[in-house]
Amino acid sequence: MKFQSAILSETTGLIILSILGALWVFIGYLWGKKAKNLDGYMLAGRKVGLALGSATAMATWVTSNTTMLAPQFALQLGIWGMLAYSTASVGLFLFAPMAKRIKNLMPHGITSGDFIMKRYGKKVWTVFLLISLFYSVTWLISMAMAGGILLNTISGIPYGVGMSVILLVCVLYTLFGGMYAVIGTDFIQSIIILIGTVLVGIAVLGEIEIGQVYNNLKEFKPSLISVMLPAAIIALFNNLLFGVGEIFHSNVWWSRAFAMEKGVGQKAYTLAAFFWFPIPIAAGFIALASGTLNINVVSPDMVGPLIASHILGQVGAVVVFIVIFSSLASSIDSLLAATSDLLAEDIYRKILNKQASEQTLRKAAAIIIAGLGIVTWLFCLPKIGTLASVLFFAGPMVGSTIFPILLGLFWPSASPTGALWAMLLGTAIGLTAYFMIGWYSASLVGTAISMVVMFAFTWFKPDQYIWATLTTKDFSK
Amino acid sequence: MTIISIKIKFIKILYSTILILLTLLFIKPLAHAAISVSFSGAQEESAKAGYLQLEWHWQHQNPNGPKTPSNQDSEPQSKQTLPQKWKYQLQRDDRSEEFQHATTVYRGKDAASFVSGLSDGKHYYRVRIIDTKGQSVSPWSEKKTVVVDYHSWTLTWILFATGATIFFILVAVLVIGSRKEKSSQSEQS
Numbered sequence: 008m009k010f011q012s013a014i015l016s017e018t019t020g021l022i023i024l025s026i027l028g029a030l031w032v033f034i035g036y037l038w039g040k041k042a043k044n045l046d047g048y049m050l051a052g053r054k055v056g057l058a059l060g061s062a063t064a065m066a067t068w069v070t071s072n073t074t075m076l077a078p079q080f081a082l083q084l085g086i087w088g089m090l091a092y093s094t095a096s097v098g099l100f101l102f103a104p105m106a107k108r109i110k111n112l113m114p115h116g117i118t119s120g121d122f123i124m125k126r127y128g129k130k131v132w133t134v135f136l137l138i139s140l141f142y143s144v145t146w147l148i149s150m151a152m153a154g155g156i157l158l159n160t161i162s163g164i165p166y167g168v169g170m171s172v173i174l175l176v177c178v179l180y181t182l183f184g185g186m187y188a189v190i191g192t193d194f195i196q197s198i199i200i201l202i203g204t205v206l207v208g209i210a211v212l213g214e215i216e217i218g219q220v221y222n223n224l225k226e227f228k229p230s231l232i233s234v235m236l237p238a239a240i241i242a243l244f245n246n247l248l249f250g251v252g253e254i255f256h257s258n259v260w261w262s263r264a265f266a267m268e269k270g271v272g273q274k275a276y277t278l279a280a281f282f283w284f285p286i287p288i289a290a291g292f293i294a295l296a297s298g299t300l301n302i303n304v305v306s307p308d309m310v311g312p313l314i315a316s317h318i319l320g321q322v323g324a325v326v327v328f329i330v331i332f333s334s335l336a337s338s339i340d341s342l343l344a345a346t347s348d349l350l351a352e353d354i355y356r357k358i359l360n361k362q363a364s365e366q367t368l369r370k371a372a373a374i375i376i377a378g379l380g381i382v383t384w385l386f387c388l389p390k391i392g393t394l395a396s397v398l399f400f401a402g403p404m405v406g407s408t409i410f411p412i413l414l415g416l417f418w419p420s421a422s423p424t425g426a427l428w429a430m431l432l433g434t435a436i437g438l439t440a441y442f443m444i445g446w447y448s449a450s451l452v453g454t455a456i457s458m459v460v461m462f463a464f465t466w467f468k469p470d471q472y473i474w475a476t477l478t479t480k481d482f483s484k
Numbered sequence: 485m486t487i488i489s490i491k492i493k494f495i496k497i498l499y500s501t502i503l504i505l506l507t508l509l510f511i512k513p514l515a516h517a518a519i520s521v522s523f524s525g526a527q528e529e530s531a532k533a534g535y536l537q538l539e540w541h542w543q544h545q546n547p548n549g550p551k552t553p554s555n556q557d558s559e560p561q562s563k564q565t566l567p568q569k570w571k572y573q574l575q576r577d578d579r580s581e582e583f584q585h586a587t588t589v590y591r592g593k594d595a596a597s598f599v600s601g602l603s604d605g606k607h608y609y610r611v612r613i614i615d616t617k618g619q620s621v622s623p624w625s626e627k628k629t630v631v632v633d634y635h636s637w638t639l640t641w642i643l644f645a646t647g648a649t650i651f652f653i654l655v656a657v658l659v660i661g662s663r664k665e666k667s668s669q670s671e672q673s
Contacts, residue, residue, distance in 0.1 A: 082535070082598065082600050083533065083535045083600050084533065085601060097651075101654065101655070101658060104658055104659075104661075104662040105658070107662075107665075108661070108662070108665060111665070111669075224601065227587075227589065227601070228600055228601025228602075229601060229603055230534045230600075230601040230602060230603050231600065231601035232601075236533075236534065236634075237533075237634045237635040237636075237637065237639075237640040238532060238533030238534070238634070238635060239533075240640050240641075240643075240644050241635065241639075241640055241643045241644065241647075243644070243647065244643075244644065244646075244647020244648060244650070244651060245643075245647065247647070247651065248647065248650065248651075251654070303590050303592050303594050303597055304597070304598045305537075305594050305596045305597065305598060306537075306596075306598065307598050307600075409654070413654065413657055413658065414657065416661070417657060417658075417660075417661030417664075417665075418657075418661075444635070444639070444643075445532060445533065445635075447533070448643055451643055451646060451647050451650070452643075454650055455646050455650055458650055458653065
């Protein structure tokens with residue numbers, strides 16, 4: 008066999024899947040009753056407090072990638088790789104003061120697209136929307152696909168069944184409850200993720216000694232504990248900037264900033280970053296222990312579940328199953344909600360129906376959630392295993408949006424022409440680096456080019472933006 | 485017991501012994517010739533970052549022999565399974581392509597292994613099938629050479645310094661911007 012066999016029986020997997028699925032839909036339905044108007048449905052009434060705010064940010068950022076890709080980074084790039092992945096928390100730290108600024112500047116804003124349209128105009132908004140939609144849809148598809156693959160690998164549940172159930176559950180509760188349901192379920196899911204990760208971490212530390220891991224790595228994989236591994240050194244800031252780009256531009260994070268009560272955003276994002284930071288380090292360390300435990304790794308992204316079940320047996324496999332299901336659901340629901348908001352507000356209201364009432368817009372958002380679910384399901388059906396790697400293409404794209412957004416929020420001199428060229432050139436040259444040097448350099452190069460272009464235009468062709476423009480209630484044009 | 489019957493018994497024993505000897509002499513080499521293992525992909529592959537996934541498959545070369553998954557065209561390679569009593573042995577040598585300092589890095593039924601943390605230079609791999617007692621069932625495969633050629637240090641440090649500079653600027657813009665906002669808010673209030 009090329010791939011490791013299932014570590015949990017299919018029946019057990021299906022029972023857990025059914026119980027968790029029913030629980031999420033029920034909670035979503037209950038919480039969804041609170042959504043009385045458009046603000047309630049899209050932004051949870053803009054009254055999300057600190058506990059729910061931090062939990063939703065943390066849970067959304069713990070994706071299938073955290074449980075799959077963080078161990079992969081450690082196995083590929085060693086100690087540096089482990090640190091590189093955990094730098095994704097820097098994005099949350101840096102977004103914290105931005106969340107405060109966003110809420111102050113745009114008290115009535117709904118999406119990140121609203122900001123770009125008002126701040127830079129239609130041309131930049133079009134490029135930004137293309138980047139953002141490419142990123143969101145690819146992330147959504149890759150995560151649903153990863154869900155099907157993971158559930159199949161862990162429990163033998165057929166790929167089509169696992170993928171369809173996880174997607175259906177998320178679509179149902181997001182559809183019923185909008186942002187209320189997403190944030191409510193995220194809170195419970197974040198607790199499950201934290202407890203599960205701590206349990207597995209303690210079990211691994213009880214089973215092996217750090218000295219043994221070090222000796223094994225020194226003998227068989229010496230470069231993983233070396234500080235002088237070129238690809239890993241390059242990857243450190245590359246991954247940091249990829250994470251920053253993802254968070255700065257994506258409506259997943261902007262919608263949460265709008266949804267939180269005034270004064271809550273900065274604290275909530277900082278807390279979420281603190282809680283998230285150790286998770287990839289724990290997952291990465293588990294991966295580095297695979298050699299000491301005599302576990303052959305066929306596919307590096309499956310190393311976390313493998314080791315957990317190896318040490319904790321069936322209990323470990325059940326814990327891993329629940330943690331993975333929760334981390335997948337907490338990200339898929341957020342993406343469904345944020346992407347449907349973006350499509351409803353930025354495409355439907357700004358282009359198709361400028362006179363749309365609140366009720367029409369809410370209906371449109373619900374239809375878009377269902378439509379997104381169906382489109383994602385259709386894309387996932389063929390099980391194109393390589394599609395997840397397409398997400399890495401998004402690295403330079405989202406990297407190129409960092410400085411246009413950052414300077415656009417704080418400097419009135421940041422110009423639309425600069426933002427346009429920063430995004431276009433950053434994306435193009437970043438993608439070239441992807442192929443010429445490697446995936447671990449693309450976001451870094453994309454961000455660097457975009458930064459230089461943005462500063463050059465701000466210096467030579469400064470704008471004089473009036474901040475009051477952003478306080479408007481009407482973002483339909 | 486007559487002398488004739490003793491002779492017949494002797495001839496029978498002699499005949500059986502010869503048969504056993506012939507079996508030992510020919511069957512084992514035949515088994516070696518029939519089962520083979522080979523790596524997938526090119527014989528030499530480069531790995532800029534020191535990691536690579538090695539894949540291999542086994543074949544039964546005797547057309548009259550039992551069908552194995554590898555000679556059934558419709559069966560995908562990933563589903564190849566070894567008979568219960570067999571397993572793969574993967575060896576690595578970082579110094580000699582003759583495998584004079586070979587170390588076994590994997591024993592088991594997986595037809596692939598993700599290798600990482602390889603240092604700059606050439607690394608040689610070979611794989612074979614062994615039985616439960618560790619006796620070889622197939623000869624060693626052709627060697628696979630993994631050439632690890634790290635990125636140049638100039639490029640590495642340029643990109644690292646670029647990343648560090650961007651990060652510094654990013655933080656500076658945010659801190660200064662946030663402070664300005666705070667002071668303007670306190671002025672307003």
